Amino acid sequence: MKFKFEKLIIWQDAMKMGEEMNGLAEEFPKKEIYNLSSQIRRAADSIALNISEGSILQSKSEFRKFMGYAIRSLAEVVTCLYKAKNRDYLKLKEFNKYYNEAYKLMNMMVAFRNKI
Template sequence: MAFKFEDLKVWQITLKLSNEIDLITKEFPKIELFSLSSQIKKAADSVNLNIAEGCIGQSKAEFSRFLTYFIRSGLEVVSCLFMALARKYISEDVFKRLYNEYEQLCKMISKLKTSL
C-alpha cells in the first residue's frame, strides 16, 4: 500500500462505515437532504479523512490533534444517529449496530492517542 493510513485498521473500518452511512441516508426523506443527511455524511467522511490527513508524517503531537478531530467527528455521527432514530429514519437494530461500531472506533483511537 502506498500510503501509511491504508494500513491502519481504524481507517479501513471508517471507510466501510462512511460508505454505509451514505447508503443509509439515501433512505432518509428528501426534506433531510440538506440537513441531517448532509450532516451525518460529512461527519462520517470527516472521521475517515482525519485519519488519512493525520498520517502525513507529521509530529506525534500533530497526529494526536487529528485523532482528537476523529473522535469529535465520530461523536457527531453518533449524535446524528440518535436524531435519525428519534425521527424513525433508521431502525433500532441499525442504530445499535452503528452506535457500537463508532463506540469501538473511538476506543481504538483513544488507545492509539495514548500510545503516541
C-alpha cells in the same frame, strides 16, 4: 498499500463507516437532504479524512490533534444516529448495529491516539 494510513485498522473501519453512513443517508426523507443527510455524510467522511491527513504530518502532537478531530467527528455521527432514530428514520436494531460499530471504533481511535 503505499500510504502508511492505509494499513491502519482505524482508517479502514472509518472508510467502511463512511460508506455505511452514506447509504443510510440515502434512506432518509428528501426533506433531510440539506440537513441530517448531509451532516451524517460529512461527519462520517471526516473521520477517515482526518486520520489520513494527520498520519502524514511530521509531528506526533499534530497527529494526535487530527486524531482528536476524527474522534469528535465520530461523536457527531453518533449524535446523528440518535437524531435519525428519534425521527423514526432508523429502526432500533439498525441503530444498535451502527452504534456498536461506532463505539468499537471510538475505543480503538482513543487507544491509538494515546499511543502516538
